[in-house]
Amino acid sequence: MSIITMRAALNDALRLAMRNDSDVFLLGEDIAGGANAPGEDDAWGGVFQVTKGLVGEFGRERVVDTPISETAFLGLAIGAANTGLRPVVEIMFVDFFGVCFDQVLNNAAKFRYMYGAHAKTPITIRTTYGVGGLAAAQHSQTLYSIFAHIPGIKVVAPSNPYDAKGLLLEAIGDDDPVIFFEHKAMYDDTGEVPSGAYTIPFGEAAIKRDGGDATIVAFGRMVGFAETAAEQLASDGIHCTVVDPRTISPLDESTILNCVRQTGRLVVVDEGHPRCGMASDVAAIVAEKAFADLKAPVRMVTAPHTPVPFASNLEAEYIPSVADIVAAVRSIVD
Amino acid sequence: MSIITMRAALNDALRLAMRNDSDVFLLGEDIAGGANAPGEDDAWGGVFQVTKGLVGEFGRERVVDTPISETAFLGLAIGAANTGLRPVVEIMFVDFFGVCFDQVLNNAAKFRYMYGAHAKTPITIRTTYGVGGLAAAQHSQTLYSIFAHIPGIKVVAPSNPYDAKGLLLEAIGDDDPVIFFEHKAMYDDTGEVPSGAYTIPFGEAAIKRDGGDATIVAFGRMVGFAETAAEQLASDGIHCTVVDPRTISPLDESTILNCVRQTGRLVVVDEGHPRCGMASDVAAIVAEKAFADLKAPVRMVTAPHTPVPFASNLEAEYIPSVADIVAAVRSIVD
Amino acid sequence: MDYTKEELIEAYMQMRIIRAFEEELHREAEENNSFGFAHLYAGAEACAVGVCMHLEPTMRDIVASTHRAHGHFIAKGGDLNAIAHEIFGRADGSGGGKGGTMHVADWNVGMLGANSIIGASAPHALGAAFTAKYKRTGGVAVAFGGDGASNQGAVFESMNFAKAYALPVVFILEDNGYAESTYKSYTTAGSPCERAAGFGIPAVSVDGADFFAVASAAKDAIARARNGDGPSLIHCDVPLFFAHFEGDQETYRASGEVSKLRSDRDCLALFRAQVIGTGNIDTAELDRLDSTATQQAAKAIATAKSAPQPPPQALFTNVYASY
């Protein structure tokens, strides 16, 4: 165990997966960087340096910089997965799925259903999401709910370095298409991470904190916000259970429902937009399946139904805050 | 008033809009058909004949057949809208948004927010959705919830010819990007439609039927199914209110909440997938805002979390049925 | 002739089976046996067969196909019963009846799949080619696509990528002039070979009704790919014998257009004339092959028609590999 950043944990997972299985390779824009450029060969290691150093160990055959042709290279990764490799492809920002969405929606997600049980697409797509650093409307979206809507796709959003490493190794070993969401404001977050390989199964939530007054379900970066909120509330005598589903699809419904059954109250926190998002998804499941145990309305804390603004004051205002979570809990705990 | 099909009502709306405003033009694959082909000039009128006859009246300058380049021609329509025209563009099947999703997600939806109040994108995008006719996994999806998730986009899904005409005329006159969903199994549905121009405002639900025992909210084709279910239930003494929101974004929350307040029970019916879909969206809003009035769990009737199968027996099984709706209502009305 | 008699017989037989299969499906469609949006391949048989004869019927050599896939499936060695069952939505179809005509696939023989999103499968051919290069299998990937598809971004991107990374891909552009009801001259600038040249990809135009022309161009292109010399493009001018899809009224075609194509540009008639002319195979033998093919196709379809549909629980299976 040592304390490392999210970035290092992810890098570690990729390195271990590549050492362990020569069928694993990486593909994406500037994931090494410097290809054919006159300067350094491993110039970037990805725009957030997550893949830094890997081209040194594995070479350009296995760490492949690409043209700005997301459809071609995501589709390539799918075809490579279909023919025996285990690609880990990077779509630099989740926003860029706009230009290659078809390869997820109509291809990776549906091959097995359309073509039969012989068809496998063991591809992991890493991408970044979330607000941070004044990246503005086209580089700050969350969007995982769009992928959760699509049958055939698995969606992962780790909230800490330990989970990030274990879930990424699980994703690479998984035989289905997985989209792996990394929050760009979390790369420098630190946590204890074992040095060896380990996996965390999909569909198993982590209970981050126990408390009898309300259940807070939060995703990705919002898990930390929810924990802070719970801490503040605890000092006022309000005790919350905080649930981190870790995978968005599949979703660990039973843990969520069990917690709500015990607390009778639910707050869902999601950095995405409110309409048809993960907050409504969880709220609806609970309203259908744990209604009898609910003592109060569910509360959803989300970003607003607006694009992400650039100006720093608006950007800060845009992100769901600890104070918003505290207020939501208070509004249903009397 | 005369009784006409959904197809004819839509055709009528397009014709009236084009007569009324020379800035309105149509763009899409085969929307006239026959361009430069040796046969008939107005060969198709779109794959479902909705635009049939329009090239005859308005010519090829205003009814523009395109290459299979959805990104280019949807983007063209956006640029044309930005510079003073009012394009009505057809994306033949909603499934094909995969190849041009970026133009919706990052462009049409965000220009005004990013560029300021001078920026307008008065574009209407017609598309077809839904299961029917053995069209299989890549030509049968519903997907409107994905667009509802995106701020800056309006989403419309009419359930009958009268609404289809009024809503399409409203869409074409609207200064925002609108995606207009036409269910391909409904083109031959008939209803009374006035011959002149009229509009139906966005964000105003239609109450199709009144009843005190439960509220059924349904979308698009499912509205008719819900009405049939309500009919069947009524003969057993269970009386339902049926709400057709008509527009998915904006959503007429207040009508939905009012109806639920009166009935205390909610069933939401949606042909889309269950995760992060319109059923969860409505259920969550109600669980947050009308919780105190709810006497029973909400129920969601949706398609399963699977792609759409081809085989006719499975296809039939896939679609939410009247029996499913009846069962859902019964499960919460004792 | 560059081919043995056995090779010629096999090629003819495959073309004839495809034709017979499509004619039979057409009859079924006319009799109101619906199988969704069926896009018949008839007319282009020389393309599928002239290309696939140079490929191994395994996952080493891959074919990535389109909505108009029946011919590719059969030419690549896919099982006739499996495709017939799939088209009729039967449990024993290649995809268990859940894919249908627009999604026939047979990974045992390297038919990666019919794909009804225009252009979407071109990148998958890149992927198969990438695997071949990565694992040094000597494999080649073929991306079939239409003239309409040639305007889709995915296809352009794939051409660039294939050349820049010297992947063993062959692009076969099956040009029947139409994208549904719209003619290519309305929508399509430049020409296929000039476009390929823009990427530095060697390209050639051939008569796609002429089996020998296609086969020889394909042989060269596939050899180039196997040798590590990167992608090629073959532009095949092909006639379309049926409508864009079954059920379409074909009003975009001139009257007499199809019958003229059938009389002047039938790859089977052309092939017969060529092999009879050179004395390779005689008429009687060709006629025997014809009747065998017709019987095989009819039998596969008849069997499929009366076969069981998938069980109800199949709705929920194969969404994921792991659950």
Add this chain to the structure above:
Amino acid sequence: MDYTKEELIEAYMQMRIIRAFEEELHREAEENNSFGFAHLYAGAEACAVGVCMHLEPTMRDIVASTHRAHGHFIAKGGDLNAIAHEIFGRADGSGGGKGGTMHVADWNVGMLGANSIIGASAPHALGAAFTAKYKRTGGVAVAFGGDGASNQGAVFESMNFAKAYALPVVFILEDNGYAESTYKSYTTAGSPCERAAGFGIPAVSVDGADFFAVASAAKDAIARARNGDGPSLIHCDVPLFFAHFEGDQETYRASGEVSKLRSDRDCLALFRAQVIGTGNIDTAELDRLDSTATQQAAKAIATAKSAPQPPPQALFTNVYASY
């Protein structure tokens, strides 16, 4: 010289303002005044100005731009204060501070917008060109894009569409060799002019640091478009004076690369030599213009820095036109 002294002075002044603006922004960035992902235009001024000088600063003639847009904005006649305020996220910015550096736009002068999805704006130029043709305004649309963008499907599709429909579009390919840290020779097959030729689009390569070369090619292409003769492409070889974006360590560049570019391929130095050589403008006058430009840029940025941010309620406005 084909240009009047006034035209030359205006062109130089614009180039110099862009340069001064970018140098000043760079200093701000180094001092930790963050404005997100700023992609500085410095080095390519001759491109923006050589093209836009032939366009009307109205919505008749449109520029569709990229993530590297400051130069296009200024050259198209956009307000310097509005862009400065926008880059610092101020209420008086061109987009009310909600767009930022990657989304500057000024529809009053026909600057349709910076767009940070690579390739996404090329189709918008088609749209503006379509409007011009539909309404017979005589307008022209210019699509700026980088060498990296030239591999994006949207751009290929747009080239085909523009030619097939003879739209008045000019594609300006600003080729600095890099797509972020990746060099073009690794990812890009063929050449820009050959690719254009594949669509039948007339194309020419010019030295993008040579104002007169760009201006003359642009003049021809824009005239062709206005005459109804369809699209053209101009491939401009341009140096990149700063990093891909502000904050990037530029490790992909050889040591000395940038200083060599700055000494050998500075469009401003080249312009000065050219106009001084032909006696059109003298050194003293050019120096005066330099100091005016520097002052204007510095003032715009200083004003912006201390201007108010948008009010909190701006978070919720301009999502829709109607509510």
